Amino acid sequence: QKEVEQNSGPLSVPEGAIASLNCTYSDRGSQSFFWYRQYSGKSPELIMSIYSNGDKEDGRFTAQLNKASQYVSLLIRDSQPSDSATYLCAVPDSGGSNYKLTFGKGTLLTVNP
C-alpha cells in the first residue's frame, strides 16, 4: 500500500516569509510528484509537478525532489495571505502520471498579514 505523509500543520508564517512544506512517500519506484493547492471549500488546483531530482522553480514556487531520501518539498517565497490554503502532495501509481493518485492528508498553511 503506497503511503504519502505530510505534516498536517497548521503552518503559520508571516507575510513575505518563506513557507516550507514537506512530503515523504513510501514507494521507491515513484517517478513523478505533484503539489496541489486547495482553498477551503474548493477543489484541488495543480501548482507544481516534478519528475527529476533537484529543484524546479515556477515563479514564487520551488519544488525540491530527493528520490534517495524519498522526499519532496514545496517552498513558497514571499508568502502572501492569498497563499493561505491546504497544500496536498500527490504521487501516481507506477503506471504513470495518468493513473491513480495517492494523496497525503495535506498541510494547512496560514500566511499572516
Added chain:
Amino acid sequence: DAGVTQSPTHLIKTRGQQVTLRCSPKSGHDTVSWYQQALGQGPQFIFQYYEEEERQRGNFPDRFSGHQFPNYSSELNVNALLLGDSALYLCASSSWETQYFGPGTRLLVL
C-alpha cells in the same frame, strides 16, 4: 476551453437512497478518475475510467459503481447510501500527464 465540469454542485440524500454524480472532462482528455474527500483528509481514489472501461479501482465497496460514455463523460453511482458517504466527490480528467480536478459535488447523507 471549458475545464472539468461536475453536476450537481450540492446534494442532500437520506440513508439507503441512491445517487448519481456526473462529470464532463476537459477537452482533449480521455481518462476520468473519481475521488472521495472527507473533511480534513486528502482525496481518496475510487476508480478510473479509460475507453469506457474501469481501468483501476481503489478500496471502495461495490456500492460505488461508474460508467464512461463514448464522449468521455462519466457518472459515479452510489447505492444504499450511508452516513459515512457524506463527502466532497471530485472528478479529475487527464490524457497522458497531469490530472485536473473539477469543482466537485458535495454530498450530505442524513
